[in-house]
Amino acid sequence: MTLPSAQPEALPPDALADVLVVGAGATGLALACDLARRDVRALVIEQQDGLFPGSRGKGVQPRTQEVFDDLGVIDAIRAAGGRYPKMLTWRGDQPVREWDLIAQDATEPGTPYPAPLMIPQWRTQEILHERLLQLGGSVAFGTRLAEFTQDAEAVTAVLESADGDRRTVRARYLVGADGGRSTVRRALGIAMDGETVDPRPALVADVRIDGLGRGNWHAWPEAPEGALLLCPLAGTDLFQLFAQYATGEPVLSLDEVRRLIGERTPLDPEAVREVRWASDFRPRAALADRYRAGRVLLAGDAAHVHSPAGGQGLNTGVQDAYNLGWKLGQVLRHGAPDSLLDSYESERRPVAADVLGLSTRLHRAGRSGDPVSVQRGKQTSQLGVGYPDSPLTAERRTGLPEDALRAGGRVPDFELPDSTRLFDLLRGPHFTLLAVATPAPATHPGILTREFAALDPLSPGLYLIRPDGYLGLATRDAADLADYLALVSGQHAGRAM
Incomplete structure (x- = not known):
């Protein structure tokens, strides 16, 4: 590091x-x-x-x-x-169960990065x-x-x-x-x-340990005095240690980490070669x-x-x-x-x-x-995060099917007629206007405009995508665009949103 x-x-x-x-x-x-x-x-x-x-x-x-x-x-x-390894639950020195912490869902259309990365x-x-x-x-x-x-x-x-x-x-x-x-x-x-989520204090540390397989995230949930987990950190030779305390307070030292390893796992305490970083905390939500x-x-x-x-x-x-x-x-x-x-x-x-x-x-x-x-x-x-109730969300269409992309939602990636991807257009600090089977009105330089005779999965209309990849305005009336731009750029508009 x-x-x-x-x-x-x-x-x-x-x-x-x-x-x-x-x-x-x-x-x-x-x-x-x-x-x-x-x-x-x-x-x-x-x-x-x-x-x-x-x-x-x-x-x-x-x-x-x-x-x-x-x-x-x-x-x-x-x-x-790298990808998250499978969890391996232990009871003392016996492996009990291997399982996926990350649900193995099928790749969804419009999602270029479907899995969490460690x-x-x-x-x-x-x-x-x-x-x-x-x-x-x-x-x-x-x-x-x-x-x-x-x-x-x-x-x-x-x-x-x-x-x-x-x-x-x-x-x-x-x-x-x-x-x-x-x-x-x-x-x-x-x-x-x-509120305090859990009254028990915990120790988290980055440690170097000899003799522990890196193919799994190792967990001793029933260890005496509290659960202990060792996760191999992708791209490094370190493990992240997480240990809860049923009694007492965490001590941020190599000796304490070795004590935890010796008392809660079958590993030799001396296998812990180094503590690169350590911290203590109590989970809280505020x-x-x-x-x-x-x-x-x-x-x-x-x-x-x-x-x-x-x-x-x-x-x-x-x-x-x-x-x-x-x-x-x-x-x-x-x-x-x-x-x-x-x-x-x-x-x-x-x-x-x-x-x-x-x-x-x-x-x-x-x-x-x-x-x-x-x-x-x-x-x-966090792919489902959206802003449907935001003052910056303007859905001006009616009669939409239930699965239609609506203003306020994250815009998914999809292939364009020229075989490029929508996210290639969105990349950068600009707004993006997609005009689908609808004439595109004149816009200022901060908007990248593309016109399409048809664009699956979007129906005919104008779609103004915010710089953060959420659909701000969806309309079939070009007059709505000027009003929306007044909100985000101060340009003069004929009527308020």
């Missing part, structure tokens, strides 16, 4: 940025990448001296893989990761950071947000380096992507209420009351935290960033009204609430010992 150099970026006094991103986790880095390709000047700061070093969020869901495709990192992500969080963040550098961005490591204020025009933030040096920056917007203990959220006074306060917005764990069951955390944060990035771009570069940013909370907060419920159910189901109850499939893929 090679982490980027922890050299802080030089920050001139009274620097001006479009967006100040606080936190260089997966959420902050994905947002910075999206903003960079929109020519939005983002300053990313990270309090730590380098990128997060652990594997914690190791599952990348199918929908997030589509996001990574659009951001230009999917090839690197897939090369660095890749350690540290590697995902490395790849996103490398992509940000390619796009001309950077991260100021070893830099914390000391304080901030906001006015009608911008946010004024005081940044402090590890040596105590302070700089003041002005940014049009500030995004707190600084984790569950978010400094930004607390400074805003935004409550984050929730949701911020608001995602926005003036020119400050929250994303990722700063807005929602939950159990790791189901592999939803990193994915929900990345998709927060994907939703917010194009809206900030429209406001800052294309004249959209500031009110467009209000749709970020109205769209993403209900998604987070659903994710919290799902993760909590899966976590508690896992305590029953029934493998089927924790199996992951369509419910965790």
Whole structure:
């Protein structure tokens, strides 16, 4: 594992940025990448001296893989990761059952990445950071947000380096992507209420172990003092250790990991050669009351935290960033009204609430010992996430069949008449207008327009696809397009939506 150099970026006094991103986790880095390709000047700061070093969020869901495709990192992500191995349940030194944690559903049409991918969080963040550098961005490591204020025009933030040096920056917007203990959220006074999912503390660590097969995810659910799992991390020679504590508190040390291995598994404690990273936590589910306060917005764990069951955390944060990035771009570069940013909370907060419920159910189901109850499939893929009730959703057609693609839904991939794929058209920071057996009206440069005499599975009409791959407008009347564009670009329209 090679982490980027922890050299802080030089920050001139009274620097001006479009967006100040606080936190260089997966959420902050994905947002910075999206903003960079929109020519939005983002300053990313990270309090730590380098990128997060652990594997914690190791599952990348199918929908997030589509996001990574659009951001230009999917090839690197897939090369660095791998498929989830089958679970192997043990009772002491006896293997009991081999089973699939990931439901083996048939490949669905319109889904280029049907299966979750395992890749350690540290590697995902490395790849996103490398992509940000390619796009001309950077991260100021070893830099914390000391304080901030906001006015009608911008946010004024005081940044402090590890040596105590302070700089003041002005940014049009500030995004707190600084984790569950978010400094930004607390400074805003935004409550984050929730519940303890499981009172038992747990230890998670990345370890190197000799003599353990890497073909399975090994589980000792009935081990004394709490379950213990060892998952081979794809693309590495490490295992992720997860151990619950019925009594006592986790200790983050090599000796403690060896003790756990010796007491709960048939493995020799001395087989544990190294602990690369370790952390302790208590699973909790909580949701911020608001995602926005003036020119400050929250994303990722700063807005929602939950159990790791189901592999939803990193994915929900990345998709927060994907939703917010194009809206900030429209406001800052294309004249959209500031009110467009209000749709970020109205769209993403209900998604987070659903994710919290799902993760909590899966976590508690896992305590029953029934493998089927924790199996992951369509419910965790996030392909079904949509925004049917969003103020940015305009379905103007009537009499649709039950299975028709409707405004607010994720647009699936499918083959175009020239044998290319729809996702090839969507890739990039633009809107996409599909005119099917309908004349395409004139549009501005931020919209890629394609006309088709016929296009299965779409019926005749106009389909405006948002930059994040969701169908914003579906209509048979070209006049509706001008009204919709007023919402997302500030262009004059004849009538309101």
